[in-house]
Amino acid sequence: MNNICRTRVLSALISTLQTTKNKLGKVYFSSRSTFKLTNTNLNQIHVLRQSSTGFSAVKDQLCAQHEDYLELPVESAVPLKIPYVWLRDHCRCSECYNQKTNQRLFDSFVIDVDEAPVSVESYDDKIKLTWKDTHVTTYNLSWLKQNSPGSNLQDSVKKVLWNGEKIQKEMPDDVPYKDFMNNDESLKEVLMNIHKYGFGIVGECPPTEEKTVELSERIGHVRPTFFGKSWGFTDNEVFDDTAYTSDAIGPHNDNTYLLEASGIQVFHILHHDGEGGENLLVDGFNAASILKLKHPDYYEALARIPIRAEYIGDGHEVISIINLIQENKITKEIDAFRYNPFDRALLSHTSFEDTKLFYKALKALSAEINSPLNELRMKLTPGRVLFVDNWRVLHGRNSFNGSRVLAGCYLPKDQLNSRLRTIAGLNIY
Ligand SMILES: [Fe+2]
Ligand SMILES: [Zn+2]
Structure with a gap:
């Protein structure tokens, strides 16, 4: 037998x-x-x-x-x-x-x-x-x-939500450029930082646009948009976008007008001979979770009421109808956060009841996002390349003077998640 x-x-x-x-x-x-x-x-x-x-x-x-x-x-x-x-x-x-x-x-x-x-x-x-x-x-x-059906699927490594104080204590280390380029363990470290904290930094990169793109492609293929495959720009206003000025920019996510916002934004200051221009990061998931605790009805409203975002300029008319807060359909945790006061467009589709509720909820959320308690400020210097999870962490900057050149590009979310699974060995949903 x-x-x-x-x-x-x-x-x-x-x-x-x-x-x-x-x-x-x-x-x-x-x-x-x-x-x-x-x-x-x-x-x-x-x-x-x-x-x-x-x-x-x-x-x-x-x-x-x-x-x-x-x-x-x-x-x-x-x-x-x-x-x-x-x-x-x-x-x-x-x-x-x-x-x-x-x-x-x-x-x-x-x-x-x-x-x-x-x-x-x-x-x-x-x-x-x-x-x-x-x-x-x-x-x-x-x-x-x-x-099988009913399995309680959760990410194998939890995200770490942070405010300013917490991230100062747990600030992920810069990973040296050479290690990142040649060693999968170092790539994994940066990927894990992005997964856990919503950002990661590679140091000692040669300060050129070309090397910035090469470095980014270590995570995956670059995602071109109508800004091009990558950019190396100063305040030259070549595009009809606030980023191309020297003005201060409050915390926001990029690409809210795209049907699928880019997953990672890459920042690399190649040169700056003036003052100001410090980068600002805010954990959108943390801000949303605070809102959920304080005002569950506002959180629910922002997760339910769709808003319209648009990029109209340079011959483009790109529009998306989105939810500011999106939950993962499996884990039920916050999956994407799309906050951009600059690109938010006409609110012409909400019901009478939802319209005032939406403004109350957005005001309460904005108070969390703009609270000094929730922000991380850092001055990026040439060689330090910042990868930001654009579905989670908001970025902004102080106004600046002098000549400042920023290089960067976008990477797709799918590519980040794929590398988190294959290189970092995570189960993520
Ligand atoms: Fe931006
Ligand atoms: Zn069979």
């Missing part, structure tokens, strides 16, 4: 269960031990293993087959319930899934959504399901526990 357990139906159990509303099909268990159900309430089924000292609860390897779902005992109080249709659809055999390209081969639309497997067997840490057409699907229990 191989180690696949022989399946048996508990006839006594079935007769009990047939009288219940939720029909239980079969219970399978290892032939090397015997089991009994202690509770006929199907919502509270416990399968027990007989040991030399009596029955003890089994926390893995056993499953209960219900009419249209499989129930797996897990460590938590709530058992894992997986619909059969999901188990058929996610089959990872070579006929159904290409392991090389990580793409689905199976045509999900042929599934009978009510089909139950003909048999379910559990052995070692695996579940084997045989379907009516003799197709066999095998899952590792650990994979199922991690990926």
Whole structure:
């Protein structure tokens, strides 16, 4: 006999269960031990293993087959319930899934959504399901526990929200340019800083636009916009944008007018022979979480009421309708923050009731964003390249005099997330 357990139906159990509303099909268990159900309430089924000292609860390897779902005992109080249709659809055999390209081969639309497997067997840490057409699907229990419906997916490393005092204490170190360019551990350090704090700094970079782009491409391909692939500019007003002046600019996110704002903005001061121009950073997620604590109704309003942002100039008319606060649909945490008082456009689509509420909420949020308690100020000098998570951290600057040249570019959010998964080894959603 191989180690696949022989399946048996508990006839006594079935007769009990047939009288219940939720029909239980079969219970399978290892032939090397015997089991009994202690509770006929199907919502509270416990399968027990007989040991030399009596029955003890089994926390893995056993499953209960219900009419249209499989129930797996897990460590938590709530058992894992997986619909059969999901188990058929996610089959990872070579006929159904290409392991090389990580793409689905199976045509999900042929599934009978009510089909139950003909048999379910559990052995070692695996579940084997045989379907009516003799197709066999095998899952590792650990994979199922991690990926099946109802899994509590969260980022494997939490973001660290900060105000001015906290970030001064936890300020991430500059990572030297040569290490960053040649060593994956140093790249990982910068990526982790961006993930955790919303920014990271590479030092000792040669102060040229070309080297700034080369450095940025270590994270991923640059995302061109109508500002070009990259820029190296002074206060020459070549674009119709406040950034191209020497005026002070309050905290904001870039690209709020784009349907998908760039994920990272890269800043590198190549030259400055005057005074002022210090950079200002504010953690938008922290500001939003403070707002949520103080005024949950305002937070809800900003997450719900769409606003319009636009870039009109230089022959472009780019408009997006967005939410200022966006939550991750899986983790339910703040996912994106799009605050830009300069690019905010006509509020012509809100209801009468929402209009005044929106202004109250925006005013309360702006108070947090502009509070000196929540800001980090730093003077970037030639060689220090700042990567800012533009979906989270707001940037601004003081006014300046003298000649000041800034180089930079944008990177897409997808590229950052991909590198966080592949280089930094994070599970992020
Ligand atoms: Fe900006
Ligand atoms: Zn398959």
